[in-house]
Amino acid sequence: MLPLLGRIDHVGIACRDLDTAVRMYQATFGLQVASVEVNEEQGVREAMLQVGAGPAGVGAPGVGYVQLLEPLAPDTPVGRFLDRRGEGIHHVGYGVADIGQALAEIGATGIRLLDERPRHGSMGASIAFLHPGDLGGVLTELVQAAGHPR
Ligand code: MC0
Numbered sequence: 696m697l698p699l700l701g702r703i704d705h706v707g708i709a710c711r712d713l714d715t716a717v718r719m720y721q722a723t724f725g726l727q728v729a730s731v732e733v734n735e736e737q738g739v740r741e742a743m744l745q746v747g748a749g750p751a752g753v754g755a756p757g758v759g760y761v762q763l764l765e766p767l768a769p770d771t772p773v774g775r776f777l778d779r780r781g782e783g784i785h786h787v788g789y790g791v792a793d794i795g796q797a798l799a800e801i802g803a804t805g806i807r808l809l810d811e812r813p814r815h816g817s818m819g820a821s822i823a824f825l826h827p828g829d830l831g832g833v834l835t836e837l838v839q840a841a842g843h844p845r
Contacts, residue, residue: 699797700789704838705743705760705817707786709773713765717742720761729760730818738771739764743817762788762817786824786834794821794839801825801837813839 710716713731720726726744733740743760764785766774776785791797794813802808807826816822819841827834 699791699800701792702790703759703787704790704840705762705788706784707762707764707788707834707836708783709764709766709776709780709785710782711765711777713740713742713763716763716765717744720744720763726761732817733767734815734817735767736814737816738767739773740767741765741817786836788822788836788838791837791839794823794837797837798823806830813837 708716717728717731721728721744726746729743729745731740731742742763744763746759746761764773766772766777768774769778773785798808798811798813802811806829808823809826810823813821813823816836816838821839821841823837825835825837
């Protein structure tokens, strides 16, 4: 079997206040903000902070991100997570070359797909989540970048 996961794309971190969290990562690690978006469907306001310079700057292929996630409301995935567990690592996102094929192959192994079809994700990516209950308690996200593999 060929590896379906190309690389670690981002680590998603739940926070109560996005602006405070962004300032902490900037002041502590000097990270640059690549994007800030509201995703109504996912119930979050989120910032992507680039880790590593990358050969061609911010948003280039091959770099990874810290994704800071602030819930838009308490009754959302990240809102419920904060209520139950507090701030901390929420999920891991892996880059895939073909998200449709990855979902089909992973679904065939019996892992529960939280998204049968890809949804809209950060920076134009197509994303889909896999159930943490089938993956050792880790909420896992597949990410196919918009214009290039990342
Ligand atoms: C909840 N659970 C988690 C978890 N969130 N386990 C590991 N990691 C997490 N992040 C566990 C709870 O501990 C509980 O386990 C069970 O899931 C049900 O908890 P719940 O409080 O009822 O939680 P729900 O209703 O939110 O359901 C959990 C589930 C949901 C993972 C199915 O949050 C979901 O579908 N998430 C995918 C979408 C998402 O997370 N969107 C936000 C990021 P026990 O054992 O007690 O039953 S959006 C994003 O990241 C986008 C913008 C992007 O990357 O581009």
